[in-house]
Each structure stands twice: as C-alpha cells, then as structure tokens.
Amino acid sequence: QAAQKGGHKHFMIKEIFEQPKVIQDCLCGRLGTDLDEVRLPELDDLPGTPKRIHVVACGTSYHAGLWGMYLLEQWARIPVQVEIASEFRYRNPILDPDTLVIAISQSGETADTLAGIKLARSQGLKVLGLCNVVGSSVARESDAVLYTQAGPEISVASTKAMCSQLTALLLLALYWGHGNGNLDEKIHRDVVHGLRNLPDLLESTLPALRDKAHELARTFSDVNSFLYLGRGLHYPLALEGALKLKEISYIHAEGYAAGEMKHGPIALIDPKFPTFAIAPDDELFPKVKSNLVEVQARSGQIVALTNVGLDLDVPHRWDVPRATGPLSTFLALPALQLFAYEVADYLGKDVDQPRNLAKSVTVE
Ligand code: G6P
Numbered sequence: 241q242a243a244q245k246g247g248h249k250h251f252m253i254k255e256i257f258e259q260p261k262v263i264q265d266c267l268c269g270r271l272g273t274d275l276d277e278v279r280l281p282e283l284d285d286l287p288g289t290p291k292r293i294h295v296v297a298c299g300t301s302y303h304a305g306l307w308g309m310y311l312l313e314q315w316a317r318i319p320v321q322v323e324i325a326s327e328f329r330y331r332n333p334i335l336d337p338d339t340l341v342i343a344i345s346q347s348g349e350t351a352d353t354l355a356g357i358k359l360a361r362s363q364g365l366k367v368l369g370l371c372n373v374v375g376s377s378v379a380r381e382s383d384a385v386l387y388t389q390a391g392p393e394i395s396v397a398s399t400k401a402m403c404s405q406l407t408a409l410l411l412l413a414l415y416w417g418h419g420n421g422n423l424d425e426k427i428h429r430d431v432v433h434g435l436r437n438l439p440d441l442l443e444s445t446l447p448a449l450r451d452k453a454h455e456l457a458r459t460f461s462d463v464n465s466f467l468y469l470g471r472g473l474h475y476p477l478a479l480e481g482a483l484k485l486k487e488i489s490y491i492h493a494e495g496y497a498a499g500e501m502k503h504g505p506i507a508l509i510d511p512k513f514p515t516f517a518i519a520p521d522d523e524l525f526p527k528v529k530s531n532l533v534e535v536q537a538r539s540g541q542i543v544a545l546t547n548v549g550l551d552l553d554v555p556h557r558w559d560v561p562r563a564t565g566p567l568s569t570f571l572a573l574p575a576l577q578l579f580a581y582e583v584a585d586y587l588g589k590d591v592d593q594p595r596n597l598a599k600s601v602t603v604e
Contacts, residue, residue, distance in 0.1 A: 244394075250591045252395035252488070256577050257446055259403045260439040263570065265389040266407040271435060278415040278432075282386050286366055289420045290340035294333075294365075295322040296356035297344035298601070300398040300483065301405060305344050306476035308409030311566055315417030315427070325352035326604075329359055341367045342412075346393060346401035347600035348376020357381045370408055372401050386412070395592045396599045397487045399577045402480065406569060410435075427565070434564030442570060445561055449575050450582075452558055456543060457582035459556070463514055466491060467505055468576075469498040470518035471528055473566055477518050481576035488584035488594050498531040506534060514541040516579070520560070520568045521547040543579075545572050 248254040271278055293312060295305035302324055309320040323333075325343075329352060341360040345353045348371040357367050357378065369382030372390050379385045388404035414431060417423030460466070466485055470478035479495035486493050496505055498517070509515070515535050519528040529552055532542055542554040547562050560571045584591050 249585070250395065250581075252397055252399060252577075252581055252591050255393055255395055255400040256574055256581065258391070258400050259570075259574055260443040260446070262390045262400045262404045263407050263435075263442065264439045265391070266404045267411070267435060268389070270411055271432065276429075276432065277418060278411050280386065280411065280415050282384055283368070283415075285384050286340065286368060289316070289416050290318060291338040292336060293318055293320045293340050293342055294328075294335070294360070295320060295342045295344060296325045296328050296353060296360070297322075298325050298350050298352055300402045300480060301344040301346060301350075301353075303476045303480040303483065304402050304405035304409060305342070306479070307406055307473060307569065308342075308413070310473045310476075311410060311413035312416070315413045315423040316420060317422040318416060323356070325350065325356040329355040333359075335360060335363045335365055337364045339365055341365050342370055343367055343378055343382060344370045344405055345376075345378045346372045346388075346390070346398055346405075348373045348378035349600045349602050350378075351602050351604055353378060354381060370405060372404065393599075396594055396597050397484055397580070397591075399484075399574075403570065403573060406573070410566065430564050431567065434567045438563065438567055438570055441561060441563060442574070445571055446574060449560070449571075450578050453575065453578035453582040456556060456558070456579060457586045460514060460541075460543070461489075461583050461586050463512065464492060465508075465513055466493040467501075467508070467513065467515045468493060468495040468518075469501060469515055469528070469531060470495075471498045471524040472522065473569060474518040474520065474522075474524075474572065477569060477572055477576060478516075480573070481516060481518070481580070484577055484580035485583065487597060488580055488591050489587055489589055490595075491583065498528050501531055502534070506538070509535055509538040509540040511539045511541065514543065516576075517542060517544045517554075518572050518576075519544045519546045519550075519552060520572065521550055521562060522565075522568070525550065545575050 482495035
C-alpha cells in the first residue's frame with residue numbers, strides 16, 4: 241500500500257494532487273491542442289441536443305450535478321433539474337420522453353442511482369451515464385456513457401472523481417451550448433483556451449494551497465461546527481466543502497447558499513461558529529461580501545477563498561490565482577478538499593477509511 245500511495249501519507253492527499261492529470265485525461269481526445277471545438281463521439285447514439293435534462297446522483301456526484309446545472313442552463317439554455325437519486329426513484333416524477341437523464345456516479349454501482357436509471361428507462365427516456373469505472377453497472381445500464389477518466393479512486397471521500405465529473409459537465413455545456421448557438425463565441429474561445437492551461441495552473445498552485453490549508457487547519461481544528469457559504473456556481477462547492485469536512489474530520493458542517501444565510505444560519509453565528517466562504521472574483525462577489533459583513537457584525541470568524549486584489553477585509557483571507565470564469569472552481573475545489581484533509585489528519589482521524597462510510601453504497 242505504501243508503494244500505491246506514491247510517497248503520500250494517505251490515498252486522499254495523493255488523489256487531490258492527481259487532479260491536474262485528471263483534468264488533462266478527461267480532456268484528452270475531447271479537446272486536443274489542435275481542436276477548437278469539443279468532440280464527444282460518445283453522444284452520437286443520443287438524439288441530438290436534449291430539450292430538458294434531469295441529473296440523478298448521490299453524495300459528491302450530486303454536488304457535481306448541481307454545479308453542472310448552472311453551466312448547462314447558462315451556456316446551452318437547456319432547463320436542468322438535479323435530483324438526489326434516493327428521492328427521484330420514489331417520488332413518481334413526471335418524466336417527458338424529450339428529457340435526457342444524466343446519471344452521475346464515480347463507482348457506477350450506487351444502488352439508488354441505478355434505480356433512477358431503471359425508472360427513467362422504463363418510461364422511455366434516454367440515459368447518459370457519467371461515470372468513472374469502466375464496465376460498471378451504470379455504464380452497462382445507460383444508453384450512452386461518458387467516462388470521466390479519473391483513474392481508480394481509493395479514498396472513501398471522493399476528490400479527484402468530482403474534479404473529473406466537473407470537467408465532463410463543463411465539456412457537455414460547451415458542446416451543447418456551441419452546438420445550439422446559445423453560447424457566446426468569445427466565452428467559448430476563452431474557456432477553451434483556459435481549459436488548455438488549467439492543468440498547469442492547478443499543478444503550480446497545489447503546493448501553496450496545501451501550505452495554507454495546513455496553517456488554517458491548526459487554527460480551526462478545535463471548532464465544533466462550520467458554516468460553508470457560496471453563491472451561484474460556488475454554492476454546490478460550499479455543499480461539497482461541508483461534506484468533505486464532516487466525512488473525514490467528524491466536525492459538523494453545513495453548506496448554504498450565501499443569500500439564504502439570513503433565513504436561519506445567521507442565528508447561529510458567534511465567535512465559536514466560523515464561516516468558510518467561497519468568494520472569488522465574479523459577478524456575485526459584492527453579494528457574498530455583504531453576506532460576510534453580516535457575519536463579522538456578529539463576531540463570526542471567517543475564512544474566505546478569494547482572489548488577489550479583491551476588496552475583502554476578513555481575518556483569514558485565502559487568495560487563490562484567478563482563472564477564466566467557471567474555471568475558478570477547479571482551484572477552489574482542491575482548497576476545500578485540502579482544508580478538510582489537513583483538519584482530519586491533524587486530529588488523527590482515519591482519513592482514507594472514515595467510520596460508518598463506504599466507498600460505494602450498493603444497497604439502499
Ligand atoms: C458514497 C461515497 C461518496 C460518493 C457517493 C456516491 O457515499 O462515500 O464519496 O460521493 O457514495 O457514489 P458514486 O460512486 O455513485 O459517485
């Protein structure tokens with residue numbers, strides 16, 4: 241096992257550091273250096289651009305789906321609904337045959353997600369599986385499969401698989417948005433260019449992200465609870481940051497849409513209930529900033545993932561490099577993963593095998 245960990249203490253940290261390669265592998269053949277457009281021959285068996293999309297998934301894969309919804313709606317103008325598979329399968333959903341179901345699953349063996357696929361297919365819907373494990377049940381039960389190419393993920397807490405799911409969803413949004421003419425040409429060009437540089441940018445950023453996570457983990461490892469906030473594309477990341485922290489450190493955490501904080505969580509804010517905000521340079525930054533002013537007014541401590549030069553005065557500022565539009569996600573995600581990892585490791589938890597959790601949940 242030591243050899244398999246490639247010199248790292250845990251599989252989780254090894255897998256976090258593999259993410260530049262994971263992005264590269266997921267792009268490979270789909271966005272080569274010679275290609276200006278995304279190529280996804282895997283979709284050839286599906287009937288063109290879908291009219292509507294239902295995403296069905298669990299856990300981290302569900303968070304990836306929520307993130308994908310923002311981009312698919314914004315770029316391709318396709319209405320998207322994202323569902324927790326265990327809810328979808330029992331709520332007798334109204335399914336239109338023009339709807340494409342995207343089932344997202346790292347393992348391809350999650351029982352609830354598989355049940356969602358069966359339900360959709362029994363009503364005549366086409367299913368696109370987004371999964372990592374070749375030949376898995378999700379791959380076999382779907383009409384088409386887009387493999388996310390993350391390689392084997394051993395750590396129970398999913399890290400690099402989510403990175404690959406986001407890459408695949410981004411490619412789908414580019415592909416359909418460009419195909420149906422709804423995606424602005426300049427945005428398409430800039431994102432394609434940014435994607436090509438993304439693996440190098442992430443590779444060169446990861447060591448500094450880890451150092452900062454290490455430092456912050458020592459400051460916050462004794463808290464009982466954490467609030468994660470984000471807006472827009474970064475709301476699903478807030479959910480994922482909170483999930484990672486609770487999964488491996490057993491510290492309670494909840495992720496919230498920052499604008500929703502005033503409808504409940506603000507009552508909890510005090511010096512012992514810190515907030516982890518995802519506040520990069522985007523059109524919603526001023527809104528997140530004003531949410532954080534509210535936290536500070538109640539003596540809440542704040543860690544803020546943000547960008548150099550942004551006007552944000554918080555005690556624990558975490559500056560990450562800028563990236564083109566939604567690509568900032570690919571720098572924020574490892575920061576959240578590394579923070580959870582460093583806290584759990586500092587607390588001496590079993591990082592790769594957290595109590596009560598399984599890598600793949602094949603029963604209800
Ligand atoms: C389990 C794992 C999670 C994973 C979820 C969905 O709960 O511990 O890391 O996100 O299942 O798994 P899937 O393989 O369907 O993505």
